[in-house]
Amino acid sequence: MSVVQTEARPAAMRAEALRQRVEREEISRQHREQRRTAIGRVLFAIALLSAWELASGRLLDEFFTSRPSAIAAAFWGMLTREQLLYHLQFTVTEALAGYILGAAAGLACGFLLARLEFVYRIVEPFVVAFYGIPRIALAPLFILWFGIGIASKIAVAAVMVFFIVFINTIAGIRATPPQFLQIARVMGASEWDLMRKVVFPAATPFIIAALQITVPQAMIGAIVGEFISANRGVGHLINRAAGFLDTPGLFAGIVALLMIVLLMNHAITALGNHLMRWNPRHGTTRELS
Amino acid sequence: MADPIIEIRDVYKVFVPRGGRERRAFVALRGVALTIDAGRFVSFVGPSGCGKSTLLNMIAGLVHPTDGQVRYRGTPVDGINTDVGYITQDDNLLPWRTLQENVELALEFRGVPAPERRQRAAQYIARVGLAGFEHHYPHELSGGMRKRAALIRTLIYEPSVVLMDEPFGPLDAQTRVIMQDELLRLWEGSGKTIVFVTHDLVEAIALSDEIVLFSRAPGTIKRVYRVPLPRPREVFHIHADPRFPAFYDQLWNDLREEIAEVGLEATPS
Numbered sequence: 001m002s003v004v005q006t007e008a009r010p011a012a013m014r015a016e017a018l019r020q021r022v023e024r025e026e027i028s029r030q031h032r033e034q035r036r037t038a039i040g041r042v043l044f045a046i047a048l049l050s051a052w053e054l055a056s057g058r059l060l061d062e063f064f065t066s067r068p069s070a071i072a073a074a075f076w077g078m079l080t081r082e083q084l085l086y087h088l089q090f091t092v093t094e095a096l097a098g099y100i101l102g103a104a105a106g107l108a109c110g111f112l113l114a115r116l117e118f119v120y121r122i123v124e125p126f127v128v129a130f131y132g133i134p135r136i137a138l139a140p141l142f143i144l145w146f147g148i149g150i151a152s153k154i155a156v157a158a159v160m161v162f163f164i165v166f167i168n169t170i171a172g173i174r175a176t177p178p179q180f181l182q183i184a185r186v187m188g189a190s191e192w193d194l195m196r197k198v199v200f201p202a203a204t205p206f207i208i209a210a211l212q213i214t215v216p217q218a219m220i221g222a223i224v225g226e227f228i229s230a231n232r233g234v235g236h237l238i239n240r241a242a243g244f245l246d247t248p249g250l251f252a253g254i255v256a257l258l259m260i261v262l263l264m265n266h267a268i269t270a271l272g273n274h275l276m277r278w279n280p281r282h283g284t285t286r287e288l289s
Numbered sequence: 290m291a292d293p294i295i296e297i298r299d300v301y302k303v304f305v306p307r308g309g310r311e312r313r314a315f316v317a318l319r320g321v322a323l324t325i326d327a328g329r330f331v332s333f334v335g336p337s338g339c340g341k342s343t344l345l346n347m348i349a350g351l352v353h354p355t356d357g358q359v360r361y362r363g364t365p366v367d368g369i370n371t372d373v374g375y376i377t378q379d380d381n382l383l384p385w386r387t388l389q390e391n392v393e394l395a396l397e398f399r400g401v402p403a404p405e406r407r408q409r410a411a412q413y414i415a416r417v418g419l420a421g422f423e424h425h426y427p428h429e430l431s432g433g434m435r436k437r438a439a440l441i442r443t444l445i446y447e448p449s450v451v452l453m454d455e456p457f458g459p460l461d462a463q464t465r466v467i468m469q470d471e472l473l474r475l476w477e478g479s480g481k482t483i484v485f486v487t488h489d490l491v492e493a494i495a496l497s498d499e500i501v502l503f504s505r506a507p508g509t510i511k512r513v514y515r516v517p518l519p520r521p522r523e524v525f526h527i528h529a530d531p532r533f534p535a536f537y538d539q540l541w542n543d544l545r546e547e548i549a550e551v552g553l554e555a556t557p558s
Contacts, residue, residue, distance in 0.1 A: 179381050186349050187395035187446065188371040197397070201385040278385040280428040 066247040074248035075255055082237065084256060090233040091222050092260060094150055098157020099218035103211060106162045110169025131163045139224050148229045157221030161214040168210035172203025205279065208272040215264045219257060294327040294450060294482050295348055300357035302343055316507035317343050323501060323510060325482060332485045332493040335503025336547050341486045345452045348484065349375050374448035378455045380439035382427040388438050389414065389423040395446040413441040417471065433464040444475060450482045469495060469524045477521060490540050495527040505547045512543060
């Protein structure tokens with residue numbers, strides 16, 4: 001066997017040139033793919049809206065399904081004449097306050113219970129039972145307790161969020177690899193160190209997932225609260241539109257909610273991506289809704 | 290002259306398996322007695338499940354004997370022994386911390402101020418050739434790099450005793466030998482005591498002053514050997530030493546009895 005010695009310099013230069021070419025090609029391929037996906041999405045939306053627009057009044061009864069152009073007009077009308085922003089501010093406040101309250105309480109209870117192994121074993125079946133209650137059924141009760149103002153909607157939104165965050169936090173804490181804890185203990189970690197530097201980061205994937213799933217849940221809580229009894233808020237606008245058999249107005253309210261939830265989702269996904277930048281499997285989180 | 294740092298006095302350990310249906314307690318260690326002198330490199334070898342790792346956990350204070358006593362520097366180990374360092378088979382680097390943050394972890398726990406942490410971490414990182422990778426996350430490092438990181442994040446707080454549980458097990462053959470060599474370079478002259486669990490007899494011979502051979506479960510010490518090779522050692526050429534083959538054969542024969550008695554038709558490779 002003989003080793004063929006090629007001239008080192010030309011081979012190295014050629015390899016570098018090839019490397020750069022392949023790298024460029026890969027980058028432009030990725031860009032092309034992203035562009036095509038974006039264009040595809042826009043076309044899909046246009047196709048969907050056009051199909052709706054065309055079918056409405058022909059295949060579908062416009063009274064029930066309305067049509068995108070009418071909904072856009074109704075949305076504009078709501079924005080200018082019916083003070084959509086005024087109503088939106090209540091709904092967003094309720095959903096946001098309920099979300100923050102529910103998430104904070106869920107996290108706090110989760111960490112507390114996960115540390116108290118014995119207490120957790122006692123209350124676990126009860127937690128599961130409470131979790132099984134369709135939480136939306138609590139809305140009338142909360143209105144009874146907290147009145148028809150904003151407080152009762154915050155409570156409904158909070159309870160929608162609380163259990164999911166609570167249960168996921170416990171699951172995340174329990175999923176901490178025991179070896180991490182042992183190693184950290186031998187390294188001299190205090191209980192507080194363990195919580196802050198090992199257990200909490202280990203639980204973040206679970207907590208982030210819960211925080212993403214519960215964004216629309218908080219909105220559901222606020223809207224259902226408004227449906228039952230309110231004289232302001234987007235839920236109230238939708239309810240009123242339904243009362244007047246105003247389908248475009250009804251859809252316009254739903255569009256407003258959709259936009260808010262997308263916005264909140266976007267914020268929480270950005271936060272999640274930042275907190276989870278260490279996780280190779282995380283990368284690009286799909287927005288949940 | 291002999292300065293015992295770890296004394297294992299007639300230790301028994303009984304475990305009850307957790308999780309499964311099986312509730313029958315079993316004896317993992319049966320009357321183990323051993324003294325380890327400060328500054329020595331001691332390896333534990335023996336069949337799987339003979340209690341070697343349990344004994345390491347006892348020295349670290351993570352597990353306590355059912356009967357008997359483990360003493361560290363003359364006092365019984367009854368809590369976590371933070372004077373030791375523990376390196377496991379999995380590197381157990383925290384995936385949410387960069388290499389540097391992982392290396393600094395123990396110093397954070399020990400309240401070392403940030404500038405000093407950074408400086409000491411930089412020293413150790415440079416020593417094992419990881420400079421330039423400080424801000425990489427563990428998943429961005431190769432197996433060998435992760436193992437080096439696991440090594441220095443333990444050595445950085447200068448534990449008197451380093452417990453190593455099959456640390457190089459998951460590495461490929463070449464990386465393993467390179468890591469063995471690096472470990473010897475880091476250890477020689479440091480005065481630290483190393484207790485090293487391995488299945489690899491060549492590794493045990495290449496690294497250790499003494500080898501403790503365990504019987505199959507319930508684990509007892511079958512024999513303690515003094516490795517007849519001089520230091521400093523060349524792990525890459527350990528086979529070339531004229532004393533190596535005879536010692537290896539003796540060790541393997543004694544170990545084979547323990548494996549064969551379980552009914553496995555084991556043959557040396």
